[in-house]
Amino acid sequence: MDENLLNRVREALVDISPIEEKRMFGGICFMVDDKLCICVNSHEMLCRINPDDFEAALEMDGVRPMQQRERTAKGYVFVLEDVLNNKKDFDYWVNKALAYNKIAKASKKRRK
Numbered sequence: 001m002d003e004n005l006l007n008r009v010r011e012a013l014v015d016i017s018p019i020e021e022k023r024m025f026g027g028i029c030f031m032v033d034d035k036l037c038i039c040v041n042s043h044e045m046l047c048r049i050n051p052d053d054f055e056a057a058l059e060m061d062g063v064r065p066m067q068q069r070e071r072t073a074k075g076y077v078f079v080l081e082d083v084l085n086n087k088k089d090f091d092y093w094v095n096k097a098l099a100y101n102k103i104a105k106a107s108k109k110r111r112k
Contacts, residue, residue: 001027005081006040012094013038037101038094044078047097048104051075057096075100 006028013019013030020031027041039046046066049057051074057063062083066076084090 002040002042002081005045005084008084008090009038009040009045009094012091016098032098032101033106035101035104035106038097043081045081045084045093046076046078047093048076048100049096050100050103053096053100 009030013032016032018033020034022029022031024036025039025041025046027039027046029039029046030037036048038048054065054074054077057077058065060083062080064078066073066078079093084093
C-alpha cells in the first residue's frame with residue numbers, strides 16, 4: 001500500500017461528507033455518499049469517472065482501464081502514481097472522480 005498516495009487522497013477528501021474507507025480491490029477505497037469514488041493500491045489510484053469520458057481518459061499518460069476477468073469496467077480507470085506526483089494532475093483526477101460521484105448511481109447492495 002502506498003501510504004503517501006493514500007494520505008494525499010485522505011487530505012484531498014477531508015472536507016467531503018459522508019465518506020467511508022473500505023478495503024477493496026487490493027487497496028483502500030473511498031466511498032462518497034455510499035458510492036465508490038477513488039481507491040488507492042500499491043502504486044496507482046483507481047478513479048470512477050463518467051463513462052462518457054472513459055475513452056479520452058485512456059489516451060492520457062499512465063492511465064489504464066479496470067479489467068474484471070475478460071470484461072473492461074467502463075468508467076473505472078487506474079492512474080499510475082508517477083502521473084499523480086504533479087499536484088495539478090493529482091487534483092485533476094480527484095476532481096474528475098468527485099464530479100462524477102455527484103451523478104453516479106450507487107451499486108446495489110448484495111444480500112449476505
